[in-house]
Amino acid sequence: MKVTRRQFLKVTGATAAAMAVTDLGFDMSATASAVKELRIKNVTPTPTICPYCASGCGLVIYAQRDSAGKFEKLLSVHGDPDNPINQGCACSKGAAMFNLREIYDPETGEQVINPKRVQKPMYRAPGSDKWVEKDWNWMLDRIAEKIKETRDGSFIHQEKLEDGNNIIVNRTEKIASIGGSGLDNEECYLLSKMMRSLGVVYLETQARI
Numbered sequence: 001m002k003v004t005r006r007q008f009l010k011v012t013g014a015t016a017a018a019m020a021v022t023d024l025g026f027d028m029s030a031t032a033s034a035v036k037e038l039r040i041k042n043v044t045p046t047p048t049i050c051p052y053c054a055s056g057c058g059l060v061i062y063a064q065r066d067s068a069g070k071f072e073k074l075l076s077v078h079g080d081p082d083n084p085i086n087q088g089c090a091c092s093k094g095a096a097m098f099n100l101r102e103i104y105d106p107e108t109g110e111q112v113i114n115p116k117r118v119q120k121p122m123y124r125a126p127g128s129d130k131w132v133e134k135d136w137n138w139m140l141d142r143i144a145e146k147i148k149e150t151r152d153g154s155f156i157h158q159e160k161l162e163d164g165n166n167i168i169v170n171r172t173e174k175i176a177s178i179g180g181s182g183l184d185n186e187e188c189y190l191l192s193k194m195m196r197s198l199g200v201v202y203l204e205t206q207a208r209i
């Protein structure tokens with residue numbers, strides 16, 4: 001009989017738990033079978049790929065469905081032990097996906113997982129202690145204005161060398177760019193081109209953003 005890695009982990013995990021409690025003198029046979037039934041009742045594991053970065057880790061999503069197979073509730077998201085890329089692991093970002101993703105009740109439209117997650121651009125004016133909701137057009141215009149203002153106010157055209165000659169540098173040291181692993185090759189290329197054209201010299205990236 002061929003046993004998949006996931007089946008092996010399930011069996012060894014359940015056996016270890018049962019043995020540990022049985023060692024204490026309890027008869028866990030009835031409880032173990034009840035737990036086993038509860039764990040698999042109405043739960044359909046669905047393998048998928050993490051959307052956050054190009055590592056392409058495999059995840060398994062457990063969702064509770066009704067008797068007609070309709071989605072009812074997300075129960076768990078974790079690394080897929082059968083996936084050769086991550087072999088059941090997930091980085092902190094992938095492991096926290098359960099709370100990061102917005103999940104809506106299909107009947108009411110209400111956000112049921114992590115309702116505190118911010119979904120719209122929020123703006124806090126200088127000196128204010130309040131965040132207010134803004135639309136994306138307003139926010140993008142505001143970002144563009146601040147970039148232009150900062151870049152123009154800090155632009156260095158020339159620098160003097162030790163020998164007294166001037167050299168053209170065309171840079172700003174007041175703006176930095178940080179990218180994340182959600183950016184693909186083309187987006188990274190465009191971002192670096194745009195930053196270089198502004199004169200930005202501090203470009204960095206961090207994979208877990």
Ligand code: SF4
Nearest residue numbers: 050052053057091094
């Ligand atoms: S974000 Fe983390 S879990 Fe997701 S693919 Fe990248 S490394 Fe894997």
